[in-house]
Amino acid sequence: MPMVLTDLIRRVFLVDLIKGLKLTFSYQRPSATYTEQYPLERAPVAERYRGAPRLNNHPETGETLCIACNLCSLACPENLIAVGWARTEDRKKRLTTFTYDLSRCMFCGLCEDACPVDALELTQDFEIAQYSRQGLIWDRQALEEGPRPTRYTR
Amino acid sequence: MVQNAIEFLQAHLFILALIKILIVLLVLSGIVAYLVYMERKVLSFMQARLGPMRVGPWGLLQPVADGIKLLLKEDIIPAGADKFVFLLAPAISVMAAFTVFSVIPFAGNFYISDINIGLLFILGVSSLGIYGIILGGWSSNSHYPLLGALRSGAQLVSYEVAAGMALVGVLLISNSLSMVEIVNRQQQMGVWNVFLQPVAFVIYLIAAVAETNRNPFDLPEAESELTAGFHTEYSGFRFALYFLAEYTNMVVVSCIAVTMFLGGWLRPFASLRALDFLNYAPVVAFLGAGAFILWLGLKSLVPLERYFFLALALACLVLAGLVAIPAVLNAIQGIFWFGIKVLAFLYAFIWYRGTFPRYRYDQLMNVGWHWMIPIALGNLIVTALVRYFVSSPTPSALGAGLGG
Numbered sequence: 001m002p003m004v005l006t007d008l009i010r011r012v013f014l015v016d017l018i019k020g021l022k023l024t025f026s027y028q029r030p031s032a033t034y035t036e037q038y039p040l041e042r043a044p045v046a047e048r049y050r051g052a053p054r055l056n057n058h059p060e061t062g063e064t065l066c067i068a069c070n071l072c073s074l075a076c077p078e079n080l081i082a083v084g085w086a087r088t089e090d091r092k093k094r095l096t097t098f099t100y101d102l103s104r105c106m107f108c109g110l111c112e113d114a115c116p117v118d119a120l121e122l123t124q125d126f127e128i129a130q131y132s133r134q135g136l137i138w139d140r141q142a143l144e145e146g147p148r149p150t151r152y153t154r
Numbered sequence: 155m156v157q158n159a160i161e162f163l164q165a166h167l168f169i170l171a172l173i174k175i176l177i178v179l180l181v182l183s184g185i186v187a188y189l190v191y192m193e194r195k196v197l198s199f200m201q202a203r204l205g206p207m208r209v210g211p212w213g214l215l216q217p218v219a220d221g222i223k224l225l226l227k228e229d230i231i232p233a234g235a236d237k238f239v240f241l242l243a244p245a246i247s248v249m250a251a252f253t254v255f256s257v258i259p260f261a262g263n264f265y266i267s268d269i270n271i272g273l274l275f276i277l278g279v280s281s282l283g284i285y286g287i288i289l290g291g292w293s294s295n296s297h298y299p300l301l302g303a304l305r306s307g308a309q310l311v312s313y314e315v316a317a318g319m320a321l322v323g324v325l326l327i328s329n330s331l332s333m334v335e336i337v338n339r340q341q342q343m344g345v346w347n348v349f350l351q352p353v354a355f356v357i358y359l360i361a362a363v364a365e366t367n368r369n370p371f372d373l374p375e376a377e378s379e380l381t382a383g384f385h386t387e388y389s390g391f392r393f394a395l396y397f398l399a400e401y402t403n404m405v406v407v408s409c410i411a412v413t414m415f416l417g418g419w420l421r422p423f424a425s426l427r428a429l430d431f432l433n434y435a436p437v438v439a440f441l442g443a444g445a446f447i448l449w450l451g452l453k454s455l456v457p458l459e460r461y462f463f464l465a466l467a468l469a470c471l472v473l474a475g476l477v478a479i480p481a482v483l484n485a486i487q488g489i490f491w492f493g494i495k496v497l498a499f500l501y502a503f504i505w506y507r508g509t510f511p512r513y514r515y516d517q518l519m520n521v522g523w524h525w526m527i528p529i530a531l532g533n534l535i536v537t538a539l540v541r542y543f544v545s546s547p548t549p550s551a552l553g554a555g556l557g558g
Contacts, residue, residue, distance in 0.1 A: 017510065024509040028199040030453075035204040040455040 050107040050122035053100050055143035064144065065119035068095040075114035080104045100143055102128060103136035123147045174266050178255055186401045187217035193504045200508035211459040212450065224397075227390035232295060235387065239293035244392045247286025247399035251406060253279045258409045259334045261419040261488030272333040273325065273414075277318060280365075280406060283399060284310045287367075287374065290396070291384035302383030305515070306374035309364055312522035313371075317361035319530035320354035323537045324414045327351065337418035344425035346417040353533045355415045357526055359502075362407035364522070367400065368503055370510035373518060408499035409492075416495050419488030436477045436490045444470030 010016060026032075036043055045051070056065050068085035084097035112122050125147030130136050163170045191206070191213070198205030206213030231240055257272040259265040269275060284307060291303020324347050325331060328339040340346055348355045364371040375383035385396045412418060423429045444467045451463025477483055513521070 020509045021505060024200045024505065027202055028196070032202050033199065033204055034202040037204070037207060037455060 045124045045126065049124050049126070050109045050112070052102070052123055052125040052128045052147045053105075053111075053138070053143060054121050054123050054146040055098060055140065056119050056121055057144060064095055065117050066095045066098065067117055067119070068093040069116060071114040071116065072111035072120050075110045077108065077110065078104045078106065081111060095140070098140040098143055100138045101136065102138060103133050171266060174264075175256070178260075178266060179252065182252070182255060182402065182405065183398075185405065186398055187221065189401050189404065189500060190220070190397075191217050192500070193507070196501065196504045197508050200505075211454065211456075211462045221394070224394040225391055227393075229390040229392065230387070232387045234295040236293040236295070239289050240387075241392070243286045243290030243293060244388065244395035244399070245286070246289065247283050248395045248402070250279055250281075250283035250286065251399045251402035254406045255409070257333055258406075258413065259337060259418055260492050262334075262337075264489060265334065268332055268334040270335075271331045273321060273331045273336070273410075276333075276406075276410060277314075277321070280403070281310070281314060283403060286396075286399065287384045290388065294384075294387035296387050298381045298386045299384045302374040302376075302380045302386070305380075306367060306384060309367070309371065309373060309518065309522075312519060313361040313364040313526065316522065316526035316530045317358050317365060319527070319534050320351075320358040320361065321410075321414060323351045323354040323530075323533050326534075326537050326541045333413050333418075337413060337420065340417045341420055341425075346415065346420070348415045351415065351533070351537065353529060354537075355411075357530050357533070358411060358415070360521075361526060362411060363503065363506060364518070366403045366407055366503075368404065369507035370512050371518060372512060373515055376512060404500060404503055405496065408496045408503070411499055412492060412495040419492045421487065421491050433483065433487060434478075435494075436483060436486060437474050439490070439494070440470050440474035440477055444468075444474065 057063060058065055066083075068083055070083045070085075073079070073081040073083050078101075080101035082097070082099040083095070084099075085093045086096050088094050107122060109122055111120050115121075123146065127147075128136070194216070195205045195213075206216040209215045209219045231237060254276050256266045257269055257275055259268065287306045288303045291299040291301075291306070294300070324336070327343075327347060327350055328336040330336055330339065336347075363369075367374050374380070375385075380386070385393055388396060421429075421432055421435075423432070447463050447470060448467040451460050451467065454460050454463060477486060
């Protein structure tokens with residue numbers, strides 16, 4: 001009998017509805033908001049995230065770290081890296097061109113692993129969309145500039 | 155100069171009425187536009203989202219953008235539609251919704267007209283709004299709108315009865331149909347009608363949600379079943395009119411509920427001298443709004459918006475200072491309390507939408523006919539009996555009818 005009574009009270013005073021109202025009300029607290037305002041706020045990507053490639057320069061001299069060993073090109077399963085070099089007078093290899101075709105890249109990171117001098121690196125930048133396939137073929141200059149995250153201004 | 159103007163207005167009262175109508179119409183349109191913004195914001199917060207953020211600071215210009223978008227859209231009239239009725243229907247809805255405001259007392263000294271059959275007029279005119287929906291649904295020459303319109307008609311018939319009977323309970327206490335008189339009566343008795351008619355209040359609240367076709371009773375527009383219901387075939391400006399009518403109706407039922415049950419423009423516990431400090435609530439409200447805006451500004455990610463919010467917060471501070479002047483404070487007292495109560499109701503409407511899932515059609519009818527109408531009838535009978543045996547209603551005597 002008390003079971004029936006409590007049920008009746010619950011129905012008459014709309015207890016379940018009020019419980020629901022309480023829940024939705026509590027969700028209005030600012031800390032519950034899940035949305036991130038993308039161009040203004042960016043979600044941090046994982047530490048090991050592999051994004052847009054970059055060709056590192058020596059931080060002091062500004063010269064390229066790449067020794068034109070061509071190992072990255074050999075490691076690449078897609079054969080999308082083309083390293084161009086020339087011999088100097090003392091028979092040393094010097095990097096001339098470096099082409100990286102992002103449109104075919106699957107970001108496996110094998111090139112990065114193969115690099116003996118940490119010149120080639122896959123950064124955490126993920127904003128690499130382009131309007132044409134041509135724009136995805138990065139030359140040495142673009143690679144050395146590194147990631148260019150979109151700056152959002154209003 | 156000012157004296158002349160006042161004399162002129164007193165001589166030509168209709169001009170004063172026209173000015174009042176203009177003020178109410180413009181303010182109301184603005185309120186309705188921002189009601190849509192408020193709905194989107196509150197709903198999104200309840201769903202752990204942010205809502206409109208990109209058009210203006212915190213999306214504040216979103217209603218303007220929406221309006222422009224709707225006005226620029228192509229106005230499509232389906233082939234085979236009854237063109238005249240199709241064009242007329244949204245106008246009927248909007249006119250019915252706006253006409254009701256002519257008898258709603260926004261404050262003790264601010265209303266367009268006070269007629270002795272005020273409530274009857276409101277019920278009559280607001281029921282006309284359903285014609286807009288039914289005619290619109292029928293003239294579209296399409297099955298979804300027709301079904302939506304039929305549902306809307308059935309729903310209104312079912313719930314208007316319960317709402318009407320709930321309101322009659324209040325009328326028995328107030329001895330008048332005039333909206334102003336009903337509020338005055340509550341002032342004389344020193345108690346709001348909610349406390350005398352709690353059951354009627356709850357019934358009216360539920361019926362009001364059903365009558366405005368809002369969640370959880372929005373079956374006429376149940377998108378999973380009827381696409382968009384009665385306005386499926388409407389686009390552009392005519393769709394905007396329906397939209398306007400729906401939200402205006404929300405304000406209408408909130409205004410009626412506040413006037414009938416929550417003492418209209420009266421301050422809470424207006425008869426208690428000890429609570430006179432509540433008269434300063436407008437000042438506190440403006441200060442609070444300023445603080446809130448400042449907090450929003452500090453959280454804002456765009457530098458330009460920070461300056462905007464700072465300016466807005468300063469404006470609120472200035473307004474709070476202005477309102478603190480005793481003469482101004484007295485002048486806005488009524489409209490402030492009325493506005494706050496209506497706002498609370500509107501918030502509740504949105505709150506329900508964010509919480510409750512839609513009723514099935516048979517459930518809707520079940521709640522309407524098996525619960526609402528019998529309870530409303532019972533409440534009416536008990537109130538009438540108490541009223542009959544206690545000829546001059548005093549709060550303490552009518553307190554006996556609390557359970558009724």
